[in-house]
Amino acid sequence: MTSVSTEPRDTDGPTPATPPTGGSAAQRERRRRILDATISLAAEGGFDAVQMRAVAEQAEVALGTLYRYFPSKIHLLVSALAREFTKDVDRSAIRATPGDTAHERIMYVLNRRTRALQKQPKLTEALVRAFMFADQSVTGEIHEVGTSLTTVIARAMHGTPDHGEVTEEEAAIIRIISDVWLSALISWVTGRMDEKDVEKSIDVAVRLLLR
Amino acid sequence: MTSVSTEPRDTDGPTPATPPTGGSAAQRERRRRILDATISLAAEGGFDAVQMRAVAEQAEVALGTLYRYFPSKIHLLVSALAREFTKDVDRSAIRATPGDTAHERIMYVLNRRTRALQKQPKLTEALVRAFMFADQSVTGEIHEVGTSLTTVIARAMHGTPDHGEVTEEEAAIIRIISDVWLSALISWVTGRMDEKDVEKSIDVAVRLLLR
DNA sequence: GACTGATGTAGAACGTGTTACAAGTCTAGA
DNA sequence: TCTAGACTTGTAACACGTTCTACATCAGTC
Numbered sequence: 360m361t362s363v364s365t366e367p368r369d370t371d372g373p374t375p376a377t378p379p380t381g382g383s384a385a386q387r388e389r390r391r392r393i394l395d396a397t398i399s400l401a402a403e404g405g406f407d408a409v410q411m412r413a414v415a416e417q418a419e420v421a422l423g424t425l426y427r428y429f430p431s432k433i434h435l436l437v438s439a440l441a442r443e444f445t446k447d448v449d450r451s452a453i454r455a456t457p458g459d460t461a462h463e464r465i466m467y468v469l470n471r472r473t474r475a476l477q478k479q480p481k482l483t484e485a486l487v488r489a490f491m492f493a494d495q496s497v498t499g500e501i502h503e504v505g506t507s508l509t510t511v512i513a514r515a516m517h518g519t520p521d522h523g524e525v526t527e528e529e530a531a532i533i534r535i536i537s538d539v540w541l542s543a544l545i546s547w548v549t550g551r552m553d554e555k556d557v558e559k560s561i562d563v564a565v566r567l568l569l570r
Numbered sequence: 571m572t573s574v575s576t577e578p579r580d581t582d583g584p585t586p587a588t589p590p591t592g593g594s595a596a597q598r599e600r601r602r603r604i605l606d607a608t609i610s611l612a613a614e615g616g617f618d619a620v621q622m623r624a625v626a627e628q629a630e631v632a633l634g635t636l637y638r639y640f641p642s643k644i645h646l647l648v649s650a651l652a653r654e655f656t657k658d659v660d661r662s663a664i665r666a667t668p669g670d671t672a673h674e675r676i677m678y679v680l681n682r683r684t685r686a687l688q689k690q691p692k693l694t695e696a697l698v699r700a701f702m703f704a705d706q707s708v709t710g711e712i713h714e715v716g717t718s719l720t721t722v723i724a725r726a727m728h729g730t731p732d733h734g735e736v737t738e739e740e741a742a743i744i745r746i747i748s749d750v751w752l753s754a755l756i757s758w759v760t761g762r763m764d765e766k767d768v769e770k771s772i773d774v775a776v777r778l779l780l781r
Numbered sequence: 782g783a784c785t786g787a788t789g790t791a792g793a794a795c796g797t798g799t800t801a802c803a804a805g806t807c808t809a810g811a
Numbered sequence: 812t813c814t815a816g817a818c819t820t821g822t823a824a825c826a827c828g829t830t831c832t833a834c835a836t837c838a839g840t841c
Contacts, residue, residue, distance in 0.1 A: 383838090385837095386788090407827095410826095410827065411827075411828060411829080420789075420790085421789060421790040421791065422790090422791085422792085422829090423788095423790070423791085423792095423830090423831090424788080424790075426828095426830080427788080427789085430829095431828080432827095432828065432829090484705075492699060493760065494699070494760055495760050495761045497760075498760065498761065498762060501762065502762070531775075531778070532778065535746070535774070538749050538750050538754075539749045541753065542749035542752065542753065543749075545702070549705055549706050549708075549709065550706045550709065551709060551712065560742070560746075563742040564742075564746050567743065567778070567779050568778050594808090597818090600819095621796095621797065621798085622799080623797080631819080631820085632820040632821060632822095633799090633820090633821085633822090634800090634820070634821085635818080637798095637799075637800080638818080638819085641799095642798080642799080643797095643799090
């Protein structure tokens with residue numbers, strides 16, 4: 360499925376590849392349709408239902424075109440995840456997070472997001488599995504997701520939309536919280552934790568880390 | 571690759587399936603050969619090189635037999651991981667972990683294991699990716715791995731081979747440390763962290779959690 | 782308006798995980 | 812020893828991610 364060993368393989372220069380912005384209007388439109396189709400299929404049937412032929416058909420592009428835009432299924436799903444997360448970041452920039460303490464605010468933000476994901480279990484399963492399965496070639500998209508998450512938590516920590524300077528220590532804490540959140544999400548997706556467990560495990564982590 | 575939706579599919583009763591113990595001597599032997607072949611192929615070429623036909627050939631069993639023992643590639647790899655981890659647990663039971671503080675002892679244990687994994691990057695990549703990609707049907711094997719890790723950390727925390735009663739709080743801390751360790755391992759496998767980063771991120775987590 | 786290179790389309794083809802099947806082999810019990 | 816049933820084997824077939832190829836279309840340039 361993934362081949363780390365092969366060379367860059369693409370000798371052609373100007374592939375639209377992945378950038379969300381840039382390209383003609385028609386291209387941005389196609390990209391949007393592809394990601395919409397991905398989300399829609401994932402929401403219905405999870406990871407397995409996101410079949411490249413099905414995505415291409417629903418997005419009304421040829422299979423080759425799909426692969427020109429997203430070089431693999433994993434890229435596709437992680438890009439979809441990145442797009443969704445970016446929306447959240449934009450929202451979180453609008454106003455301050457409610458809550459009196461950093462703990463409360465972080466829990467507010469993460470729980471809100473967790474519940475949103477839990478409303479669409481299939482979609483979440485698809486996105487989380489893809490994220491976890493991603494290899495080296497997906498570094499860019501993964502990083503984008505990580506940055507979104509970090510930004511949102513940092514904002515919640517400080518309680519203001521402007522993400523000021525975070526100290527080394529704060530950055531470390533945020534990273535750990537992200538790790539725990541993702542792990543919990545995986546456990547939930549794979550049925551090893553229920554919704555309560557997820558909230559509790561994050562709550563414990565935040566409490567231990569912020570004391 | 572994975573289908574959660576299908577029925578149990580096996581109507582026959584006495585499948586050897588997965589249990590490491592039980593079955594005839596020949597069966598235990600076959601199981602061992604299969605896991606050995608898996609590890610060997612993974613060590614050479616990582617996840618992609620563990621091809622079911624190749625495993626079957628190297629283990630000198632038919633493809634159908636391989637699937638009777640391990641119902642999917644993911645089961646196979648996670649079982650291999652579980653076997654390796656179990657060995658570690660057995661070793662850790664033999665004598666007390668060196669180190670004067672819980673922090674030191676935990677770092678000792680995790681770093682030792684981390685370095686062992688880093689010596690075989692391809693193998694680690696294969697095992698970690700499989701672990702992360704596992705779905706509901708692999709719960710049993712995953713749990714086995716989680717238990718091993720928890721046990722080892724608990725022992726290190728207390729400094730004695732006998733894992734006495736762990737408090738709720740300790741259990742929570744151990745879980746978080748496991749999460750961070752796994753996340754770091756993934757980041758390392760996918761080239762987003764180097765070896766130093768892995769150690770540091772765990773060190774920070776342990777320090778923050780044990781203070 | 783014709784030419785050219787990039788982009789898109791349709792569909793075949795290939796590789797690997799997984800399943801299905803027919804026939805051989807081994808084991809326990811009569 | 813013979814037989815029934817489970818277990819193995821070898822092999823074909825299928826599904827889906829991915830690649831490849833031949834042709835159509837479109838945008839920009841002369």
